[in-house]
Amino acid sequence: MSKRVITISREFGSGGRAIGKMVADKLGVKFYDRELIQLVAKESGFALDFVEETGEYSSTSSLLYNLSVGGIYTQGAFSPETLPPADKVQILQNNIIRELAEKEPCVIVGRSADYILRERTDCLNVFIHADMAHKVKRAVELYNISPKSPEKILAKKDKARASQYRRYTDQVWGMADNYHLTLDSGVFGLEKCCDIIVALAR
Amino acid sequence: MSKRVITISREFGSGGRAIGKMVADKLGVKFYDRELIQLVAKESGFALDFVEETGEYSSTSSLLYNLSVGGIYTQGAFSPETLPPADKVQILQNNIIRELAEKEPCVIVGRSADYILRERTDCLNVFIHADMAHKVKRAVELYNISPKSPEKILAKKDKARASQYRRYTDQVWGMADNYHLTLDSGVFGLEKCCDIIVALAR
Numbered sequence: 001m002s003k004r005v006i007t008i009s010r011e012f013g014s015g016g017r018a019i020g021k022m023v024a025d026k027l028g029v030k031f032y033d034r035e036l037i038q039l040v041a042k043e044s045g046f047a048l049d050f051v052e053e054t055g056e057y058s059s060t061s062s063l064l065y066n067l068s069v070g071g072i073y074t075q076g077a078f079s080p081e082t083l084p085p086a087d088k089v090q091i092l093q094n095n096i097i098r099e100l101a102e103k104e105p106c107v108i109v110g111r112s113a114d115y116i117l118r119e120r121t122d123c124l125n126v127f128i129h130a131d132m133a134h135k136v137k138r139a140v141e142l143y144n145i146s147p148k149s150p151e152k153i154l155a156k157k158d159k160a161r162a163s164q165y166r167r168y169t170d171q172v173w174g175m176a177d178n179y180h181l182t183l184d185s186g187v188f189g190l191e192k193c194c195d196i197i198v199a200l201a202r
Numbered sequence: 203m204s205k206r207v208i209t210i211s212r213e214f215g216s217g218g219r220a221i222g223k224m225v226a227d228k229l230g231v232k233f234y235d236r237e238l239i240q241l242v243a244k245e246s247g248f249a250l251d252f253v254e255e256t257g258e259y260s261s262t263s264s265l266l267y268n269l270s271v272g273g274i275y276t277q278g279a280f281s282p283e284t285l286p287p288a289d290k291v292q293i294l295q296n297n298i299i300r301e302l303a304e305k306e307p308c309v310i311v312g313r314s315a316d317y318i319l320r321e322r323t324d325c326l327n328v329f330i331h332a333d334m335a336h337k338v339k340r341a342v343e344l345y346n347i348s349p350k351s352p353e354k355i356l357a358k359k360d361k362a363r364a365s366q367y368r369r370y371t372d373q374v375w376g377m378a379d380n381y382h383l384t385l386d387s388g389v390f391g392l393e394k395c396c397d398i399i400v401a402l403a404r
Contacts, residue, residue, distance in 0.1 A: 175377055175378070176377070177331050180390070182381070188382070
């Protein structure tokens with residue numbers, strides 16, 4: 001296919017993860033969501049939960065990200081050993097994402113992968129969103145989100161993702177310009193979103 | 203088709219207008235871009251250039267828009283006759299857009315039509331963008347934009363559109379959440395963007 005790597009960013013409850021899995025299955029390529037967290041946990045030695053939280057919601061400074069992205073660590077100016085755990089996880093996660101993209105075609109969910117892989121021309125960057133009603137329904141049914149004011153929980157999750165993206169990329173999470181394609185899964189449904197992504201990736 | 207009205211918002215030079223025309227032709231529905239300006243000019247008595255500039259780049263306050271959208275004018279609390287010309291054009295344009303959408307299936311380019319028609323469930327709201335290199339190439343070739351720092355001219359155009367959208371809608375122009383679909387025409391090309399929109403509208 002013309003786009004080897006598909007990155008899926010998504011609002012919480014929009015079904016972006018499920019769409020990503022369907023896309024990977026249809027294209028017959030690897031899928032990295034929880035699998036990515038496991039890889040990072042294994043290589044870093046940190047607990048799964050810590051890696052999961054840190055990789056998408058942490059409050060690490062953008063300076064550290066930019067240093068790691070800029071490759072200053074690899075030039076020996078800083079020592080990764082002395083970094084706080086969250087920064088170590090981030091840097092390791094970024095490196096693993098770059099290695100996975102280099103190795104073989106795949107679908108990667110979240111973790112600012114669109115930005116981490118921005119130098120590649122073989123990525124299709126997708127953002128999935130939906131109206132609050134669709135997201136709440138899905139989140140309550142599938143993710144054990146309390147049906148008592150679930151809107152607040154969802155908004156908080158997305159706010160943390162947006163903050164993380166902002167710190168790391170200096171861009172606005174969810175701005176069309178950052179993605180090749182954005183889709184409202186509440187209007188189109190998951191199947192159709194999958195079909196469009198597959199058609200555009202091929 | 204399931205979506206009667208397609209609104210196309212677009213970055214300057216992204217080919218959004220051309221895509222909209224192709225979509226309208228394929229679906230066999232009316233197309234409103236310059237045609238909309240002509241309608242507003244005819245009904246208002248203002249010059250075409252003034253209507254064109256005012257309808258997408260004016261600096262009118264959001265208060266007036268909101269009043270017109272809220273229908274306070276129609277309740278007689280304010281008199282449209284005493285309004286500044288730019289406000290008259292805006293209110294007339296909004297009314298015409300609503301009438302067009304009500305009348306028959308169509309494609310409407312720009313003018314915050316996605317927001318003006320937000321209460322309708324039969325709209326497909328699309329945003330078209332592209333990287334600067336693609337936009338500059340198109341703008342210099344087709345719109346007589348000076349090849350001397352065209353980036354500045356394009357950025358200024360989009361900034362004005364974004365400001366207008368912000369004032370009117372209190373939303374961020376180009377945020378994925380405001381549209382059902384956003385597409386990078388620089389990566390996919392105009393034809394493919396058209397095909398996706400047509401497939402999703404049907």
